[in-house]
Amino acid sequence: xxxxxxxxxxxxxxxxxxxxxxxxxxxxxxxxxxxxxxxxxxxxxxxxxxxxxxxxxxxxxxxxxxxxxxxxxxxxxxxxxxxxxxxxxxxxxxxxxxxxxxxxxxxxxxxxxxxxxxxxxxxxxxxxxxxxxxxxxxxxxxxxxxxxxxxxxxxxxxxxxxxxxxxxxxxxxxxxxxxxxxxxxxxxxxxxxxxxxxxxxxxxxxxxxxxxxxxxxxxxxxxxxxxxxxxxxxxxxxxxxxxxxxxxxxxxxxxxxxxxxxxxxxxxxxxxxxxxxxxxxxxxxxxxxxxxxxx
Amino acid sequence: xxxxxxxxxxxxxxxxxxxxxxxxxxxxxxxxxxxxxxxxxxxxxxxxxxxxxxxxxxxxxxxxxxxxxxxxxxxxxxxxxxxxxxxxxxxxxxxxxxxxxxxxxxxxxxxxxxxxxxxxxxxxxxxxxxxxxxxxxxxxxxxxxxxxxxxxxxxxxxxxxxxxxxxxxxxxxxxxxxxxxxxxxxxxxxxxxxxxxxxxxxxxxxxxxxxxxxxxxxxxxxxxxxxxxxxxxxxxxxxxxxxxxxxxxxxxxxxxxxxxxxxxxxxxxxxxxxxxxxxxxxxxxxxxxxxxxxxxxxxxxxxxxxxxxxxxxxxxxxxxxxxxxxxxxxxxxxxxxxxxxx
Ligand SMILES: Cc1cc2nc3c(=O)[nH]c(=O)nc-3n(C[C@H](O)[C@H](O)[C@H](O)COP(=O)(O)OP(=O)(O)OC[C@H]3O[C@@H](n4cnc5c(N)ncnc54)[C@H](O)[C@@H]3O)c2cc1C
Numbered sequence: 001x002x003x004x005x006x007x008x009x010x011x012x013x014x015x016x017x018x019x020x021x022x023x024x025x026x027x028x029x030x031x032x033x034x035x036x037x038x039x040x041x042x043x044x045x046x047x048x049x050x051x052x053x054x055x056x057x058x059x060x061x062x063x064x065x066x067x068x069x070x071x072x073x074x075x076x077x078x079x080x081x082x083x084x085x086x087x088x089x090x091x092x093x094x095x096x097x098x099x100x101x102x103x104x105x106x107x108x109x110x111x112x113x114x115x116x117x118x119x120x121x122x123x124x125x126x127x128x129x130x131x132x133x134x135x136x137x138x139x140x141x142x143x144x145x146x147x148x149x150x151x152x153x154x155x156x157x158x159x160x161x162x163x164x165x166x167x168x169x170x171x172x173x174x175x176x177x178x179x180x181x182x183x184x185x186x187x188x189x190x191x192x193x194x195x196x197x198x199x200x201x202x203x204x205x206x207x208x209x210x211x212x213x214x215x216x217x218x219x220x221x222x223x224x225x226x227x228x229x230x231x232x233x234x235x236x237x238x239x240x241x242x243x244x245x246x247x248x249x250x251x252x253x254x255x256x257x258x259x260x261x262x263x264x265x266x267x268x269x270x271x272x273x274x275x276x277x278x279x280x281x282x283x284x285x286x287x288x289x290x291x292x293x294x295x
Numbered sequence: 296x297x298x299x300x301x302x303x304x305x306x307x308x309x310x311x312x313x314x315x316x317x318x319x320x321x322x323x324x325x326x327x328x329x330x331x332x333x334x335x336x337x338x339x340x341x342x343x344x345x346x347x348x349x350x351x352x353x354x355x356x357x358x359x360x361x362x363x364x365x366x367x368x369x370x371x372x373x374x375x376x377x378x379x380x381x382x383x384x385x386x387x388x389x390x391x392x393x394x395x396x397x398x399x400x401x402x403x404x405x406x407x408x409x410x411x412x413x414x415x416x417x418x419x420x421x422x423x424x425x426x427x428x429x430x431x432x433x434x435x436x437x438x439x440x441x442x443x444x445x446x447x448x449x450x451x452x453x454x455x456x457x458x459x460x461x462x463x464x465x466x467x468x469x470x471x472x473x474x475x476x477x478x479x480x481x482x483x484x485x486x487x488x489x490x491x492x493x494x495x496x497x498x499x500x501x502x503x504x505x506x507x508x509x510x511x512x513x514x515x516x517x518x519x520x521x522x523x524x525x526x527x528x529x530x531x532x533x534x535x536x537x538x539x540x541x542x543x544x545x546x547x548x549x550x551x552x553x554x555x556x557x558x559x560x561x562x563x564x565x566x567x568x569x570x571x572x573x574x575x576x577x578x579x580x581x582x583x584x585x586x587x588x589x590x591x592x593x594x595x596x597x598x599x600x601x602x603x604x605x606x607x608x609x610x611x612x613x614x615x616x617x618x619x620x621x622x623x624x625x626x627x628x629x630x631x632x633x634x635x636x637x
Contacts (some may be wrong), residue, residue, distance in 0.1 A: 013449075015449050015450030015452065037318065046352070056558035057462060062422070097416065098417065099410065099415075100416065102411060124450060125449055125450075126419075126448060127419065127420060127446070127447075127448065128404075128407075128408035128420070129403050129419060130406075130410070130417060130419055131406045131407075132373070132407075133407035133411070134407045134408070134410065134411035136408070137379070137411035137412055138409075138411060142376065143375055143404070143408070144478060144501075145375075145400075146400060146404075159504065163400070164382035164400050164401075164506070164508070165400040166509050166511055166563075167506065167507045167508035167509050168506070169505070169506045170503075170505040171500070171501045171502065171504060172502045172504055173500055173501045174500070175504070178396070197304070210350075220405055224454070230344070230516075232335075242360045250527065253414075253557065254460050255414070255415055255416030255459040255461065255462040256416035256417070256418060256444075256457060256458070257455050257457070257458055257459065258457060258458075259427075259443060259455070259457060259458040260455070260456040261453055261454070261456075262454045262456075263452065263453050264454065271611070271614060271615060271617055272615065272616050272617070273616075273617050273618075273619070274617065274618045275618075276615050276618055276621070276624060276628070277627050277628075278628050278631070278632070279444075280317055280576025281618070281625070281628045281629055282632040282635070282636070284600075284616055284632075285629070285632040285633055285636050286636060288577070288598070289636060293577050293598055294395070294520065294544055294633070295576060295636075
């Protein structure tokens with residue numbers, strides 16, 4: 001039996017490559033100075049979905065919510081083998097916390113009526129791991145968090161192995177289901193050269209509109225029509241298309257607010273330099289014994 | 296949605312497995328006690344399970360004024376759907392103002408599900424909690440006595456303080472090991488509030504077919520002294536230096552993620568943002584550069600000794616004793632000095 005899989009993915013700043021320039025004076029992050037990447041564990045989720053499709057047949061749709069630039073990870077999804085991709089972009093999504101984000105995403109997922117929803121365990125910018133379970137709750141479906149492996153799928157049920165920190169569990173549940181996938185689940189494939197050539201010109205409407213602002217000779221409607229004929233127009237949804245209740249979106253739908261942001265500067269109260277000689281080290285050990293740190 | 300209720304209690308989710316309480320629940324009680332005292336409201340533990348009543352004694356000794364006890368055969372094993380359903384009911388019924396969970400695999404599976412059902416806020420993986428005020432600059436409106444939920448974000452490069460003021464409860468998961476373990480007080484006793492709950496087999500969405508839990512090989516959180524090695528140690532063989540130094544100090548060996556990834560030592564020993572958070576009396580960092588993600592797990596140590604041959608290594612900025620030199624010479628000198636003195 002074939003499965004309709006939906007993958008939720010996020011474009012994130014590459015927090016691993018944070019440098020001095022990426023931090024503003026006031027301690028906030030200058031997102032513009034950081035490269036934007038496909039959230040790593042979302043790639044593991046996509047890989048799991050593609051493997052389901054290869055083994056059982058079906059379809060993989062990738063949804064992302066974000067700024068127009070997030071269309072880039074949708075193109076990358078197409079290069080890797082996704083059948084369909086959707087960008088949710090709407091100014092009214094801004095300032096959404098995990099609760100509001102999960103509401104908006106759940107509206108989109110519901111429209112696609114999937115058997116399996118997959119997302120990465122967590123995004124590297126927020127590290128909350130909350131959106132997956134919150135989408136599952138809103139859809140009223142079971143969740144399997146920290147999924148490491150799908151053991152079997154038989155039309156109605158899924159059996160999977162999940163990590164529980166200091167061990168693992170094998171669990172079975174009915175479809176539809178939401179899985180959050182960890183980085184040890186698989187090795188995400190690299191983009192396929194043929195698909196890259198085919199989809200590199202895929203665009204969504206808002207990207208064409210931005211191009212038209214630079215170059216007024218571009219006829220947005222005409223370009224979109226051409227792309228659509230070639231199967232290269234990326235679907236773009238806003239909150240109206242989703243039928244979302246604005247009360248649960250953006251700032252209004254977000255109970256958590258930021259009170260303060262500080263950059264991390266850690267310094268010791270007093271530092272002693274100790275020469276790498278036997279006498280100096282003996283003196284240090286003596287000091288630590290006297291103040292009852294050791295012994 | 297639960298309206299703001301300033302008289303609401305402070306609650307801690309008491310996580311247990313097979314009748315044993317998780318350490319984080321006890322850590323949370325000590326923090327919860329402080330918060331409840333500041334707010335002048337009771338501190339309660341919420342205990343779900345099957346025949347778990349004996350745990351109420353300990354919850355009382357560690358600071359809970361009350362224990363809300365929900366016992367049912369279907370709560371025997373943790374499951375998202377059944378546990379979330381019961382918590383959702385109890386929170387609606389008693390309207391606590393604060394609800395804390397350990398940022399354990401269970402807490403991080405359960406809390407978002409509950410928050411979504413309650414349409415409440417939730418802050419993940421907090422490293423500190425305080426009570427404070429918040430002013431909205433544009434309107435000048437002031438909210439007193441809010442829960443300040445403090446957590447690293449952006450790969451540990453910033454510390455964000457999160458609040459919620461217009462919906463209750465204020466909920467957070469709290470990182471394991473960041474709150475000190477309290478001493479039990481044998482005279483303290485919690486009032487037990489038994490909750491009648493009804494659950495049906497259909498409330499269980501999952502079947503647990505098999506489970507394997509390894510006891511942790513090392514308990515870094517309980518160690519007074521930790522000797523941690525980094526990539527600079529160079530090889531698994533050379534990591535023997537770390538084990539030897541730890542051994543003669545009666546401490547535990549630990550490592551950076553880089554050292555774990557290189558196969559020098561088991562992942563159980565990893566300290567840091569994605570490893571264990573530790574607060575020992577003494578932390579000896581050997582051949583460790585001191586990346587922010589590593590510091591996130593050890594900067595709460597009372598004393599830090601850093602051994603590194605690079606004067607620019609960031610670890611030196613937080614070390615109390617800095618030894619600029621080659622670890623292959625310095626560590627044997629330390630072992631010799633300790634053997635002679637102790
Ligand atoms: C999302 C994320 C999460 C992470 N989580 C963690 C985590 O939980 N814990 C963690 O530790 N890291 C974590 N990291 C990795 C972290 O960023 C660093 O890569 C890691 O801590 C570096 O380990 P290290 O100090 O052992 O290695 P290095 O940075 O390679 O440093 C080795 C040090 O050894 C010194 N050295 C070399 N030879 C000698 C010698 N002979 N004598 C003395 N000194 C010597 C060098 O000068 C250098 O300073 C995480 C990273 C990311 C992106």
